[in-house]
Amino acid sequence: MKITWGNRNLLRAPDDGTGAGDLPADPPATPAAATPDTTPATPDATPATPAAPPDFSYLPEDVRSDPDKIREHYETLTAERDSLRDRQAGVPETPAGYEFALPEDLSYEGMGLPEDFSVDLRLDDPVYAPIYEQFGATLHKHGVPASAASDLLGLMAQYQAADYAQAYAARQQDFNALGPSGQQRVGEVARLIDSRLPADLATALKEVTVSSKAVMALERLLTPSGTFPQSNASSGIPEDATPMERMRAANARSMSNK
Structure with missing residues (x-):
């Protein structure tokens, strides 16, 4: 008996059981014929262009050709950058x-000035307050660290000291014209001024005794004889004589010269 299932024919054994068997397998698929490769052969690829060397034209000419110098140059720039950052960190906000304030270690040694010499920069004087405000504004404008303000004031003090040192040296040289007893002569003139004038007028007049000529002029005006001994030694006056003793000796000398 022939039985059809879908598009396949099935065989069934006879009723007596003879001729039974498995269904035939599907025939194997015929492989497709290989298509010949007609793609033309690709020629060998062009070799890659070698990478260009680093461009160091931005470096100084004496550095760019030496790797060690390049590294040294870089380290120097790095150190300078770090130093700049440190300085900027010290700049106040306003x-x-x-x-x-003047530096604590400020010294005028070697300038030929008196031991008690000092410079007054009028830091607490309200009249000078606007100048110091402008000074601070200038420092801030240029990014100067706060710690530099004291150093700059120290330089200002040194400048004034150098200016005063010249005047002091000239005064000392002029003072030598009064002879070895010059200090005593100035003291005697000051005593006479104090004895004859009110305090305010005496103070004003004594300010001119920094000049030898002024001291000599005051001696002529203030002593009875119009003269004053050039030195205590030449007049026989002891170095430890009191002003009154010196005055009496001067008067006695004046009388003997008449």
């Missing part, structure tokens, strides 16, 4: 952040 000009008011600067504190003005």
Whole structure:
């Protein structure tokens, strides 16, 4: 008996059981014929262009050709950058952040000045307050660290000291014209001024005794004889004589010269 299932024919064994068997397998698929490769052969690829060397034209000419110098140059720039950052970190936020004071270790040694010499920069004087405010604004404008304000004031003091040192040296040289007893002569003139004038007028007049010529002029005006001994030694007056003793000796000498 022939039985059809879908598009397949099935065989069934006879009723007596003879001729039974498995269904035939599907025939194997015929492989497709290989298509010949007609793609033309690709020629060898062009070699890659070698990478260009680093461009160091921005470096100084004496550095760019030496790797060691390049590294040294870089390290120097790095150190300078770090130093700049440190300085910028010390800049106050506003000009008011600067504190003005003379350095504690300020010295005028070797300038030929008196031991008690000092410079007064009028830091606490309200008249000079606007100048110091402007000073702070200038420092802030240029990004100067706060710690530099004291150093700059020290330089200002040194400048004034150098200016005063010249005047002091000239005064000392002029003072030598009064002879070895010059200091005593100035003291005697000051005593006579104090004895004859009110305090305010005496103070004003004594300010001119920094000049030898002024001292000599005052001696002529204030002594009875119009003269004053050039030195205590030449007049026989002891170095430890009191002003009155010196005055009496001067008067006696004046009388003997008449």
